[in-house]
Amino acid sequence: MTATAPTTTPPRKIRIATASLAGCFGCHMSFADIDTRLLALSEWVTFDRSPLTDWKTVGECDIALIEGGVCNAENVEVLRAFRRAARILVAVGACAINGGLPAQRNHHRVEALLTHVFETDRHLAPGSRVPNDPELPLLLEHVHPIHEIVRVDYYLPGCPPTAEVIWTFLMDLLAGREPHFPYPMLRYD
Amino acid sequence: MATERQRTAPGLLAALHQARLRWGNPLEEPALAELSAAFALPPGEIAATASFYHFFQTPPARYQIHFIDHVVDHHAGIEALCNRLCAAFAIQPGERTADAHLFVGWTACAGLSDQAPAAIVNGRPLPALTPERIDAIIDAIRAQIPVAEWPAEWFAVANPVYRRGPLLTWLHATPAAAVLEQLSAREPEAILQAVADAGLRGRGGAGFPTATKWRFCRETADPTRYLICNADEGEPGTFKDRLLLTHYPDHLFAGMTLAARAIGAQTAMLYLRYEYQYLLPKLEAARERILAAQSQLPPSERITLEIALGAGAYVCGEESALIESLEGKPGRPRVRPPFPVTSGYLGQPTVVNNVETLVAVAAIVGNGPQWWRSMGTPDSSGPKLFCVSGDVARPGLYEFPYGVALGDLITAARPLGTPYAIQVSGPSGTLLPATPEQLARPLAFEALPCNGTVMVFDERRDPVAIVRHFARFFAHESCGFCTPCRVGTQLIAKTFAKIAAGYATRFDLERLAPALEAMRLASNCGFGLSAGNPVRDLIAYFRPRLDAHLQPHDFLPAFSLDAELAATRRLTGRDDTHAHLAQFEQPEAAR
Amino acid sequence: MAPMTSPFASETFTLDGKPTPFAPGQTVLEAALAAGHYIPHLCWHPEMGNHGSCRLCVVEANGRIHASCALPAQPGLQVVSKSETLTRVRRTLLEMLFAEGNHFCPGCEKSGDCLLQALAYAHGMTASHFDPFYPQRRIDASHPDLWLDPNRCILCGLCVRASLAEGKEALVIGGRGIASRLLATSPSGLLGDTALAATDRAARICPVGALNFKEVGFASPIGKRRFDHRPPEAMSDKERYT
Ligand SMILES: Cc1cc2nc3c(=O)[nH]c(=O)nc-3n(C[C@H](O)[C@H](O)[C@H](O)COP(=O)(O)O)c2cc1C
Ligand code: SF4
Ligand code: SF4
Ligand code: SF4
């Protein structure tokens, strides 16, 4: 690992919250890949709402790591909640940064897509309808990178970003350095 | 080394115009095949040229009407007029009626700002539109009256001149042929010396010393040279060349002849913007007269005079783009060096001069360089034609010597209200507040440079909306060749669309800043280098007005979130709270 | 023609403080590369020369900004190719190119071998800060061996120039402004109906993932691709260009 951890323990633990919007959890897996160092990380860091804690609401925190693009109404609400709660909001991974794979549907109208998938596809049972359960979030017309919805402070590219990138980023932030990725570490894929 | 397109096809634009008249659309298969054969170019090359020019994109229709999308026309109510016409035929701008009879669209300023609101029908100007005129046009279209039979007064372009000075007086009094008959008019060195002594600087905008440019060209080893008159007059708000082309075409061709002689060119070409094609008969007649005036000369001394027509592309006013266009290519400005004076039209040494510059050449040779020099300022000699438009009682032409104070020019045009913002030199020039200090500035290359265009806006107008119009103009007209301008003009236009939607915050301006910097520093031509000027000036001089449009929020999306749910709401029939999204949240605490 | 320091080069200009020799007719970019001094560029190519469209090669010469690929080297010229402003401008240009196209690198065959991507890495670009344009130009898969994704095309004109140089003129750039796009010159406008062959220089010169070979995507594993470990700057001509 290239980035060195801060030498002194910060006065209080850094609170990190994470969320996966329209993503594949790959970025979270990558985060989990920090592995043994997660333990070291827990010296400096505590987790707020995150798939790692399974809390349902997000409280004030220092860093929000967001995976995935914005595809539906719920994504917008979650993203905004994280933005309100976090001092620093980070777009993690290709989908958060430019919509990624889910954004490939931007070539089509959402109405045409849903009608095709739920109503007119020939494999469907007759009378199939687009689900209208209020529990299901409504899709937006387009999939958006998160920086189109809220202000983003940092971007961690990669599909997913490697554990190394995430670690380096956090160590830099913890040490009060401007995050920097040497050439071979910066990856969009 | 391979350049992108080495193949030249002079005359291709003219052929495309012909094809358009014959087939309706120059890109129809038979047209493409015929042109491809005639010019020995693959069809795609023809398509590349055709797809560059605005007026080749119009779908075939018996009536093709383009309303003028220029800020002065908007202030004069053009949008309501366009909607009135569209509503009568149940179409939207940019659409054609189902029977393919009528197409209605928008186009950039057509050199008619002194008689806004205006439109163009089948290439002919329809100045000074009123709702009544639109209704009459609706009737004419319904009655299927051909445009050729519409009343002549509908097309009557006036050329109001509110102040004449020595130049217009001389032009009025002196036949062009008389200038050519002067002995000195046959001596290249004498012509060049007169223009040098007069201190003439180009009237097209950049103010390059004319004699210096000529000398560069004349000193090249290659004996085949070209003189080109730039009659593209595309800078929005500009219509000074229109007057010269309309009333003094002989003097223009005489000036072209003199300039060609001075640089040792055998051919002089006039590149006329498409929107001025209605002047072609007049110009053609003048060309014949000046050719005839040369008939006594030995053939080796005669200058061939030609006229070429553009097809709707503001950037073709840039001299190297104009040359590309004359060569039958898309009008993309060239990468320089080489400059046209050493490698221009067909790779030969070429001088491009503005209409007014070349008319001035005739005046200087005709009336002497001292006369010219005695007017204006030491660094900006001579008289200048200014076109004033916008919120003034007398939009039109004003002849003043260079050095006239901006305020004096505006006063002469009788402002309707209190001037608030002044656009000097068109959108690519400077947007200034009408403060006493600014109004006192002299219009001259060494002070406040001006190609002659001044637009006056009074306190009814919002400078932010003005800049939004300019942003749309630049986004539409960028040639698209280089990255900073192709993308940057879009980014500016998108930012101003966001401002207009009421979703912009300070952050959007911060995010735009690096784009403006890249355009200003890295663009390939004057277009991109100056396309950010309106935004620059808005921020420098009208910041409070701009801030008034910005939301206090830290950030907002550029689009309506709720509208993005409309389709799925409709599809699911839902209308519960989770089926809606609020656009505006509480402003976030400053972080 | 590869840029070479001519044995006759006697004159020099100053590049980032260093005297740099040049041969007559060389541009600042060519002389710089010949002297082992890298200036970022996308549309210049040793075989095809300059185009002047990407503007990445901007330098400051005698106090003014120029595209170094079009600027003739002259004795005494004072050239700055590295400065905070120039780096910022270049990064902005790269962000612009990413925003205007559909650059979903994880799904792109060229990823790891793409000059645009590599230069973006080299400029520390973590993401394009501009809202993406999501263009929807049609993919052309009509050719038996090649396919074109115009949404990744950066309009560098390399394929156009290469095809012209080999006498085929199979491609051309048409349209205007943001609607500028690569066109096949065939009557149908389709790649498959041009004379373009897989063996053509034009077929393999694309620096990005726009003009691609069919069925050879993702040929090298991650870690083994051209730009995985070293930026273009650290490479020889042979490695750097397609
Ligand atoms: C985007 C752009 C548009 C221009 N449009 C015109 C024009 O419409 N008419 C003109 O005379 N010059 C125009 N120019 C300036 C020409 O490039 C050129 O400088 C001028 O025609 C030279 O003539 P002059 O020296 O007589 O002024 C334009 C320049 C740029 C960059
Ligand atoms: S600056 Fe604009 S108009 Fe000029 S070459 Fe570049 S894209 Fe074309
Ligand atoms: S062309 Fe290059 S930058 Fe674009 S998606 Fe492919 S790898 Fe990424
Ligand atoms: S297809 Fe590739 S080589 Fe051709 S212009 Fe586009 S980016 Fe350049």
Ligand code: FES
């Ligand atoms: S390399 Fe010079 S502009 Fe592209």
